[in-house]
Amino acid sequence: MIIPLLSAGIFCSLYAFKNNPSAGRQHRPPKTDADNAGLKLPSGFGALVAADSIGKARHIVVTKEGNLYVKLAKPVKEKGIIYLQDKNGDGRMDEQSGFGNYGGTGLYLKDGVLYASSNDEVFSYQLNEKNEVLDQHNPAKLISKLKKGRQHDTKSIVLDNSGNIYVNIGAYSNSCQQKDRTPGSPGIKGCPILDSAGGIWQFKANKLNQSYGDGIRYATGIRNVVGLDWNQQNNTLFVMQHGRDQLNGLWPDLYDEKRSALLPAECLYMIKKGDNAGWPYVYYDQYQKKNIQAPEYGGDGKKEGSKEYINPALAFPGHLAPNGLLFYTGNQFPEKYRNGAFIAFHGSWNRTPEKQEGFYVVFAPFKDGMPTGEWEIFADGFAGTDQVMSPRDAKHRPCGLAQGPDGSLYVTDDVKGTVYRILYNGK
Amino acid sequence: MxxxxxxxxxxxxxxxxxxxxxxxxxxxxxxxxRDQLLEGKKVYSKFCASCHQLDGGGVPNLNPPLSKTIYVLGDKSRLIRIILNGSNESLEIDGETYSNPMPQLDILKDQEIADVLTYIRNSFGNKAAAVTAPEVKALRSKKK
Structure with a gap:
């Protein structure tokens, strides 16, 4: 009885091996799903579901072995970072484990170290030569006691090439009104939030137990950032700001619903040390192409803001909620994508009564480290419906982006916890 | 004649x-x-819908839903006070938390508050007793 079972077992293994020649290796690209995982992509591209139902998947990194770490907004079974392995090389993750009992958004991998954030701390985990975490229970605490309000509390992270880590600290307010989000309430003079939030802070990537006193406010006047990346071409930080909400709801005499659905722009900023993007005093109007004084600070929708504030490198329609930014440095996609930016838009809520927009991944080509000014929708269909009136209608919402060792693009979704992998298989 | x-x-x-x-x-x-639901809907569209959405579904993680929650269907006084005073406390509904503050909307008249609360208590799958202007007035005067 044992022998036939054993032979059957060996036969099955051989059969499986025969039908899966890439097992354990990544030489051949995996087959994409027949329906491209429900996504609409440019011709020549395909997609597959690499993982599903893992929790509220936020930012993601891919190791050189092709395994994934994904940060969850909320831990599932006390695991806030999910580790996914593709043992047989078919592109679908077949082994899942996890660690880190804290929710958060930020995740970054550089030089054998995994960096992860809760909503008020940043940790680092040493990795072994296979990019596996050595001690899941005792990460080094790099930064703590960061300001965490109820709004915009997530901390995204990225490293430069000089040993620094950058952390966004979101403003816990819409527009620094005396009474937040209250119609007609004026802005607080010298907005006090900016001392400890509403900007990007720089810390040392290898120093323990840092807080505000150890870091520097690298850039200010940035309301909230979720998507950010380091541009290797010009060695500079780029961030995507979530612009202010409710111009019509708070100032109905100055903005009608249509204008309020489009304004202000969601801005891609190239950030240099000391920059000020002007929140809450100004917002960027993509039609007038300038910073406009906020109505909370004496603006009327036309008055131009102070020239001390920087302009965006690229401006998108309002409220689309950019949650992921990735500069593509791979070779798999056609040449035009090289060094350009992918941006994952989580999708709007603040366009009512107009239909909601976003819920897609955009591509913006770059030349010599700067955007050319064009952009296009690259991957759409995450919402699973043609029209999203209310954000709850969206079945999936794109959030994090990462590039695989083979140049594939990974996109997370924080509604159902799907991880998409997009490949180019055209000629 | x-x-x-x-x-x-x-x-x-x-x-x-x-x-x-x-x-x-x-x-x-x-x-x-006068049609209290119709009047309430007008107030809702102007002051509430941008956050709580036209379908009352709210926005995941940000703005709480208004359908079939204890906050809407339960104690009228608490609901009226949320409009009169606003609220910036952590809020959990069905295991989900919501982070945006509820603004104080005491600029609304007693009747407008009664109308809009009656509207939300009888829309989005809800069914609950109407709210009256005197009920709002009583709580507003207590506040002062």
Whole structure:
């Protein structure tokens, strides 16, 4: 009885091996799903579901072995970072484990170290030569006691090439009104939030137990950032700001619903040390192409803001909620994508009564480290419906982006916890 | 002429009564000649819909839903106070938390608050007793 079972077992293994020649290796690209995982992509591209139902998947990194770490907004079974392995090389993750009992958004991998954030701390985990975490229970605490309000509390992270880590600290307010989000309430003079939030802070990537006193406010006047990346071409930080909400709801005499659905722009900023993007005093109007004084600070929708504030490198329609930014440095996609930016838009809520927009991944080509000014929708269909009136209608919402060792693009979704992998298989 | 006026005086209240019956839905008082749900919807569209959405579904993680929650269907006084005072406390519904603050909307008149609360208590799958202007007034004066 044992022998036939054993032979059957060996036969099955051989059969499986025969039908899966890439097992354990990544030489051949995996087959994409027949329906491209429900996504609409440019011709020549395909997609597959690499993982599903893992929790509220936020930012993601891919190791050189092709395994994934994904940060969850909320831990599932006390695991806030999910580790996914593709043992047989078919592109679908077949082994899942996890660690880190804290929710958060930020995740970054550089030089054998995994960096992860809760909503008020940043940790680092040493990795072994296979990019596996050595001690899941005792990460080094790099930064703590960061300001965490109820709004915009997530901390995204990225490293430069000089040993620094950058952390966004979101403003816990819409527009620094005396009474937040209250119609007609004026802005607080010298907005006090900016001392400890509403900007990007720089810390040392290898120093323990840092807080505000150890870091520097690298850039200010940035309301909230979720998507950010380091541009290797010009060695500079780029961030995507979530612009202010409710111009019509708070100032109905100055903005009608249509204008309020489009304004202000969601801005891609190239950030240099000391920059000020002007929140809450100004917002960027993509039609007038300038910073406009906020109505909370004496603006009327036309008055131009102070020239001390920087302009965006690229401006998108309002409220689309950019949650992921990735500069593509791979070779798999056609040449035009090289060094350009992918941006994952989580999708709007603040366009009512107009239909909601976003819920897609955009591509913006770059030349010599700067955007050319064009952009296009690259991957759409995450919402699973043609029209999203209310954000709850969206079945999936794109959030994090990462590039695989083979140049594939990974996109997370924080509604159902799907991880998409997009490949180019055209000629 | 006198007879005509008398007829009008007789028919007009009757017509108003019938109209109220037709459109009042959950509102039982025949005296509610004005359509409280319709008035409430106008206030909702202007002050509430951008955050809580036209379908009352709210926005995941940000703005709480209004359908079938204890906050909307439960104690009227608590609901009225949320409008009069605003709220910036952590809020959990069905295991989900919501982070945006509720602004203080005491700029609304007693009747507007009564209308909009009656509207949300009888929309989005909800069914609960109407809120009246005197109920709002009583809580507003207590606050001062």
């Amino acid at each position: 006198k007879k005509f006026l008398l007829t009008i005086l007789f028919i007009l209240p009757l017509a108003l009564f019938v109209q109220a019956q037709k459109s009042g839905k959950a509102i039982s008082s025949p005296a509610a000649a």
